[in-house]
Amino acid sequence: MTEFLQQLLNGLSLGAIYALIALGYTMVYGVLRFINFAHSDVFMVGAFIGYFAGRHLPQGSVTSGLMALACAMAGCAVLGIAIERLVYRPLRAGPTLNVLITAIGMSLFLEYTGQLVFGATPRAFPPIFPTRVIALHGLIVSTNQVIVIVVAFVLMVALEFTVHRTKIGTAMRAVALNPKAAQLVGINIDVVISFTFGLGSALAAAGGVLYALNYPSIDPLMGVVPGLKAFVAAVLGGVGNIPGAALGALILGMVETFVDGSRWSTYKDAIAFATLIGILLFRPAGLLGRFTAEKV
């Protein structure tokens, strides 16, 4: 039982990180209908900004930890907006596939520029938050895990509030529903899309810092695998659907942690994808996505 609860906790913290990345994928998909492959590298840049900020801040205090987190989020929001403005916007009128390839190009560009600037060797991430391990009835809880879950929860609540209770959030939902109609009622699509990219990238940056705290080494290719998993999570929940992304991420995090603890651990990635395929076979639009019949 204790082991089960332990795995549940580990799965929850892994799922929370996946959720933060998956939200960015799903929001961008919602407004632009394309998979932003560069998102996983924005996640990496976020971790690096957190690393550089963390080295200049006093270590082991909650304030400096939150400051490093804020720096990473602000930096990546700017990066995300810049990428959209410079690279994706000129292609918006063209076919989606071109934007997809450009996103792949952007992803490679960030990865290899990262290798050139930061070097390819992994670096140890500074312990910016206070680290302690609490034993609770045989359950081992590290403060990092608690921080991950709390920060992710707060950010998701903030996101939910932004999307449903603010003017720009309403505009975002309108654009996701029908871009042309949104424009007709006077919504500035460019501003909304920039905002979406900023928001998604900031969440990815938070995910990057939290990931780096729990797996304390970072390198320019660190985003590839979590990015792929988060993308799977977004599709699992129904891509374009915000609560779906969070749900998919939690399921994926749980499945992965439980498989990791079993004797099938070497098949971890395969089982994650098999879960996805299994779910998509029965719900072709994801768990919470709505399947729309094509009309002629």
Add this chain to the structure above:
Amino acid sequence: MPKPLIVLVVAVMAAFAVSHYADRIDPYYLDVMTGVGINVILAVSLNLVNGYTGQFSLGHAGFMSVGAYLSAAVTLLLGPRLLGDAGGTAVQQGLLFLAALLVGGLGAAVAGLGVGIPSLRLKGDYLALVTLGFGEIIRVVFQNIEALGGALGLNGIPNYTTVFWVYGFAALTVFTVVCLVHSTYGRGFIATHDDEVAAEAVGLNTTRYKIVAFVVGAFFAGVAGGLYGHFKLTITPTGFDLTKSIEIVVMVILGGMGNTPGVIMAAILLTILPEVLRSVEQYRMILYAFLLILLMLLRPNGLFNFNYAAFLSRLRRRPQPARR
């Protein structure tokens, strides 16, 4: 004899001739040429799925790995038994290699059938993700099969791949795809791509077309995998990951979806480009990524998407002598 068949025979004969004089060509150029040929097979076969049929697949490297492993298993495990310790004559080796490639291709085709059938309910990005997932599952499975080297991969594969085999199969791939798409039956691929609902309404079985495209594409990917394995002499599961699939997809999109000459040119260009950029090693991949973005911004319909049909009809129309 129909024209495409003549072209095929000529191409295979030319490949044989070049292969015959291979020892006079600089080994480096020979390596690049082999790489180009393998990528042409991969890109042209993927073009049948992604370009002509319009099903976005991200799992081509997975099919390639099935072919690579199966054919390597045939030459490594069966080879010594069939050919004896002396290694057999050149003809015997050639026949064994051909059999290995066909086994690899057929294995990949079966895998393609396995992926194709369950993915039919899915469209667009969901299909892309499922094919990606299958590719990753195939990779993890190979990583866990100890008989095939596990995570370390297979080593000591005999060096059978020559220019003849690579370009012979490249010509066969182009021949098959072009003839298939331009046949009466093959128009269905393009119809499926253009408008699935309309295609179904006129009685085409779009499901069958998708499966056929997947299976044929996977077969040639498997053959390319076999050629790749016997060219690099060592294969690891990580060599066939998502990055490899994306590399092939990029060739298809850059060449212009459903444009075989363009895709061939893109495959050649994208194989040679990293070699040319070798002098600036450090910045090589950055430049590659940068050029990719730039090409998409400047030539959104594919780098080599010239409108051949309009060009040809203009040529034909011009010198019409006035009747009467």
